Amino acid sequence: MRTTRAHNDYRETTWLNPKVEVRDSTIEGRGLFALQDIEPGEMIIIMGGRVLTDDEFPALRLEKYSSAAIDEGLNILLDTPNPAECGNHSCDANTWMRDEVTTEAMRLIPAGGELTIDYATHTGTPDWSMPCNCGSTLCRHTVTGNDWRRADVQERYRGHFSPFLNARIEQLRGRAATPPMTDTSNIQHPTSSPPPISNLRPPTPCPWPASASSTSRWSGPAPPARACSPTWAPR
Ligand SMILES: [Zn+2]
Secondary structure (H helix, E strand, C coil): CCCCCCCCCCCCCCEECCCEEEEECCCCCEEEEECCCECCCCEEEECCEEEEEHHHHHHHCCCCCCEEEEECCEEEEECCCCHHHHCEECCCCCEEECCCCEEEECCCECCCCEEEECHHHCCCCCCCEEECCCCCCCCCCEEECCHHHCHHHHHHCCCCCCHHHHHHHHHHHHHHHCCCCCCCCCCCCCCCCCCCCCCCCCCCCCCCCCCCCCCHHHCCCCCCCCCCCHHHCCC
């Protein structure tokens, strides 16, 4: 299991850093913005909701929902609506994953700056894609569920993908480093990991009004910081 927590150890509701508010975004619709400077490593969002396997989703017959993959075949169905849904993607993001449900600032985010995350850090569904107009010089123009495989993306967010993607990346690197065998008859040819069917489904329309007070219900005191699991600490 590549998650950092037991499956009953997730929040029921999403937590959002009280320094963050929802405003209109030039990237798309509404986004999350810093009310004051946010330091590198500061927690931004802790996703909360119900943990479900891929197999459990169809029985719920949900028409509209937000979820995030937290391991191979395992997802968290987010409590909605919540302002964290307004977070926009950028190909040059300033937040990344601390663990499978927690995002944190990659670098100093000055007051007024939009908080963004690269969907490649937590999306691994091969057949998912969306056009991107993030405006970054690094813009990939089309963001896909295979972007975690890109060397440039791996380099930028190394160790700060969702843990199951960190593990996939390490697995690929291990294969690349394995010396070729002379007898090929017993080689197990790599097969791609079975894709989660219910990976994060961005973008969902942000349901949140843009106002400074709108996120207070999700803020509250910051929960205690969790240490990164040594199994996916940055290397
Ligand atoms: Zn982009």
